[in-house]
Amino acid sequence: MESHEWKLNAEDGKRYYRGNYMSGRWTILTTQQKRNPTWDRLDNPPMEVWAELRDIVWKKYQRKRCPWERVAELDRILGVENQEP
Secondary structure: OEEEEEEEEEOOEEEEEEEEEEOOEEEEEEEOOOOOOOOEEEOOOOHHHHHHHHHHHHHHHHOOOOOHHHHHHHHHHHOOOOOOO
């Protein structure tokens, strides 16, 4: 399982996100607690969240910490035409 974490500032404070890739599927989890978090699954994440995850995975791909297939899958989810490097 791959796990990618980031945070976004929301109206109600900071919100932490985690994107997990396992068995060919992405799941997005969120919480507002930094310590001892209780993660809630997002069933229909907004496109903004997918775009942030794609940005995180792209940066990891550039550092050879993530395969190109993860970036391509997120591009497909976002409806963006990707170009292989």
